[in-house]
Amino acid sequence: MVPHFPVPEPVSTVQCSNLSVECINPQGYCLRLLNEIVPITGLIILPGTTPVQPATALLVLGCPQVPVQTSIALYLISRLKKAGIIPVVAGNKAANTLLVIADPDRHYLGEVMDLDRAVAQMSEKKRDFDRCFVFIHNDAGISYAATMGAISKAKLFTLVYGEHQEDLVKQIDFPCTAIAAKAVHNPLPLKKALDEVAPWAA
Numbered sequence: 001m002v003p004h005f006p007v008p009e010p011v012s013t014v015q016c017s018n019l020s021v022e023c024i025n026p027q028g029y030c031l032r033l034l035n036e037i038v039p040i041t042g043l044i045i046l047p048g049t050t051p052v053q054p055a056t057a058l059l060v061l062g063c064p065q066v067p068v069q070t071s072i073a074l075y076l077i078s079r080l081k082k083a084g085i086i087p088v089v090a091g092n093k094a095a096n097t098l099l100v101i102a103d104p105d106r107h108y109l110g111e112v113m114d115l116d117r118a119v120a121q122m123s124e125k126k127r128d129f130d131r132c133f134v135f136i137h138n139d140a141g142i143s144y145a146a147t148m149g150a151i152s153k154a155k156l157f158t159l160v161y162g163e164h165q166e167d168l169v170k171q172i173d174f175p176c177t178a179i180a181a182k183a184v185h186n187p188l189p190l191k192k193a194l195d196e197v198a199p200w201a202a
Contacts, residue, residue, distance in 0.1 A: 055086070055130040056085065056087075056129045056130050057085050057087050057088070057129055057130065057154075058087075058089075058090055058118065058129040058131070058132045058133070058148075058152075058154065059076065059077065059087060059089045059090065059133045059135070060090055060115065060118075060132065060133065060135060060144055060145075060148060061073060061090070061091030061092070061095035061096070061099075061115070061135050062091070062095065062115075062135060063092060063094065063095065063138075063140070064094055064095045066137045066161060066162045068161055068184065068185065068190055069161075070098045070102060071187045072135075072159065072183075072190050072191065072194070073099060074102065074103065074108050075191060075194075076133060076194065077108045077109065077110075078108050079200045080200050081108065082200070083201065085130070085131070086110060088112075088129065089110075089111070090112075090113050090115045090117075091112075091115050092114075093114075096112050096113075096114075099112065100112060115144075122151045123151050128153055129152065129154045130154055131154055131157065131199065131202075132148050132152055132154035132155070132156050133157045133158075133159060133199070134148055134156070134158050135159050135161075136158050136159065136161070137161055137162035137165075138162070138168075139168075139171070141158075141160075142168060142171050142172065145158050145174070145176065146174050149174045149175065149176060150174075155202065156175065156176040156177070157176060157197075157199050158172060158179065159179050159180075159194070160172075160178060160179070161180070161181055161182070161184070161190050162182075162184055163182070163184060165181065165183075168180075177197065177199065179193050179194055179199075
């Protein structure tokens with residue numbers, strides 16, 4: 001005789017496009033259904049469907065002396081979150097403080113960490129990401145991007161901006177997708193370049 005195991009009562013129903021799914025055994029999983037990331041409060045019981053971890057992205061921010069950095073970072077965070085990608089910011093104290101003050105209620109920001117701490121964790125293979133965006137407006141940014149390319153398996157994107165963005169792009173001699181615009185005070189040229197690449201969909 002085949003043993004019978006009682007099935008717990010559904011605790012909620014999730015609507016995903018045209019699909020209605022019963023949720024049981026609340027464990028806080030996230031599952032990708034119909035190409036959507038759906039946050040739920042239970043484990044979805046669906047043939048052929050398994051829990052997946054949402055994609056992650058690291059934003060590497062240097063000295064915020066070029067004004068467009070903060071606004072483009074917030075814009076990129078917003079687009080990543082809408083695509084179901086969890087953004088993490090790693091910057092120096094000034095860059096992080098500008099973002100936190102600009103978004104005090106954390107409508108966009110999630111985890112914010114010290115850049116050197118992030119580099120250390122990744123170097124020790126304690127943490128990694130699916131995508132990495134390095135903001136570059138000087139030689140130090142090039143060095144950080146090269147470091148990320150060496151210590152991480154993430155798909156690397158470089159956002160190059162400022163008065164000397166053309167010269168900086170020429171210095172990039174490692175694999176990455178370069179997104180560049182001569183943007184200093186006006187973020188629109190860099191936003192346009194970012195939208196054309198659409199790295200959140202890559």
